Amino acid sequence: MAVIRSEVVGSLLRPDYLKDARPRMEAGELDAAAFKRIEDRAVDEAIHLQVECGVDVVTDGEQRRFAFTTHFMEAVEGYDSSGVWTITFRDEAGGEVQSTRPVVVEKLRWRHSMCAEEWVYLRARIGGAGGADGGPGAGAAAGAAKVSLVGAQQAAAYYDAGRSGSAYPTVESYLADVVDVMRREIAELARLGCTYVQIDSPQYAALLNPDIRRGYRERGSDPDWLLDQCIELDNAIIAGHPAMTFGLHICRGNAQSMFYASGGYEPIARIFERTRFDRFLLEYDDQRSGGFEPLRHVPEDRVVVLGLVTTKKPELESEEQLKRSIEQACRYVPLERLALSPQCGFASAWAGNRLTESDQRKKLELVGRVARSVWGAGAVATSPQ
Numbered sequence: 001m002a003v004i005r006s007e008v009v010g011s012l013l014r015p016d017y018l019k020d021a022r023p024r025m026e027a028g029e030l031d032a033a034a035f036k037r038i039e040d041r042a043v044d045e046a047i048h049l050q051v052e053c054g055v056d057v058v059t060d061g062e063q064r065r066f067a068f069t070t071h072f073m074e075a076v077e078g079y080d081s082s083g084v085w086t087i088t089f090r091d092e093a094g095g096e097v098q099s100t101r102p103v104v105v106e107k108l109r110w111r112h113s114m115c116a117e118e119w120v121y122l123r124a125r126i127g128g129a130g131g132a133d134g135g136p137g138a139g140a141a142a143g144a145a146k147v148s149l150v151g152a153q154q155a156a157a158y159y160d161a162g163r164s165g166s167a168y169p170t171v172e173s174y175l176a177d178v179v180d181v182m183r184r185e186i187a188e189l190a191r192l193g194c195t196y197v198q199i200d201s202p203q204y205a206a207l208l209n210p211d212i213r214r215g216y217r218e219r220g221s222d223p224d225w226l227l228d229q230c231i232e233l234d235n236a237i238i239a240g241h242p243a244m245t246f247g248l249h250i251c252r253g254n255a256q257s258m259f260y261a262s263g264g265y266e267p268i269a270r271i272f273e274r275t276r277f278d279r280f281l282l283e284y285d286d287q288r289s290g291g292f293e294p295l296r297h298v299p300e301d302r303v304v305v306l307g308l309v310t311t312k313k314p315e316l317e318s319e320e321q322l323k324r325s326i327e328q329a330c331r332y333v334p335l336e337r338l339a340l341s342p343q344c345g346f347a348s349a350w351a352g353n354r355l356t357e358s359d360q361r362k363k364l365e366l367v368g369r370v371a372r373s374v375w376g377a378g379a380v381a382t383s384p385q
Contacts, residue, residue: 309366
């Protein structure tokens with residue numbers, strides 16, 4: 001697979017008509033088939049937007065998900081969605097929002113594929129030819145698409161010794177089943193022709209936060225031990241698929257333009273050294289992210305996707321600002337092993353961040369435009385695979 005120079009992380013803002021339709025469907029006012037047609041329309045528009053903005057690899061905008069993790073909860077039984085652990089998201093103005101983590105309470109049971117529907121529909125929509133009315137995927141390169149899954153570290157946050165112990169006496173036994181479930185999903189995606197899977201693991205960066213580290217301890221998990229274990233588990237999840245590219249996305253929380261952690265990547269830099277991911281999609285949009293120095297730990301056969309464009313604020317970064325940041329990152333990773341993206345999704349949860357659809361478009365256009373300016377139109381490097 002050629003190295004992609006620009007991409008989105010995953011989610012895009014849900015259009016108002018989709019936001020209006022979901023509660024109507026849940027209330028029984030809209031049948032499943034009608035709601036599915038509305039979802040399809042939202043996905044079509046999300047793909048078309050990314051292609052128009054010149055983004056190299058597209059997603060379905062996660063329009064079918066209530067949040068970036070719900071594909072996992074809906075496909076696998078065994079969780080209590082009411083949870084026991086509340087995470088606080090904050091912004092610079094002092095605003096807060098609480099997010100409750102689900103908890104595993106029974107043995108995991110496979111219900112259906114997490115992403116097969118998303119991928120098959122997306123695959124059918126890319127690679128089209130034609131102009132503005134040539135279909136939503138007009139102009140997208142064949143196969144230039146990806147799906148996202150949660151990783152082991154995210155799933156580990158759903159274990160609580162008090163409530164999970166009857167099903168899983170140890171967090172290790174629980175995570176062993178998580179690995180089996182995720183490997184089954186990736187095998188199915190590979191069978192369906194998917195060649196790029198992104199693993200979302202914001203909980204890796206959550207370990208920078210003292211309160212979250214304490215929360216892990218209170219629920220029976222040592223955070224430092226868990227970091228090392230989940231690196232090996234994520235390696236196990238992605239092993240055995242040499243024709244597939246795997247990306248790892250790490251951010252510091254993203255809910256309604258708020259975050260839960262701050263700090264540079266240095267304390268968790270062994271993720272770069274020990275995981276076998278081909279691409280690292282990293283948050284670098286403000287001072288909370290720290291400097292580029294931890295990138296010196298990235299092996300020479302990996303790609304770093306710089307998340308320099310924020311999805312949390314409507315203000316548009318300048319091209320000059322982004323190019324200066326790329327130049328600074330080149331002190332640690334050569335230009336041919338860099339790429340560009342927004343720092344996270346625009347709507348990791350259903351409500352979305354505090355931007356308009358017009359703001360979103362401008363930021364995606366900026367990503368595509370700067371990538372073409374820095375690396376050249378169609379400029380690619382050899383994949384580490």
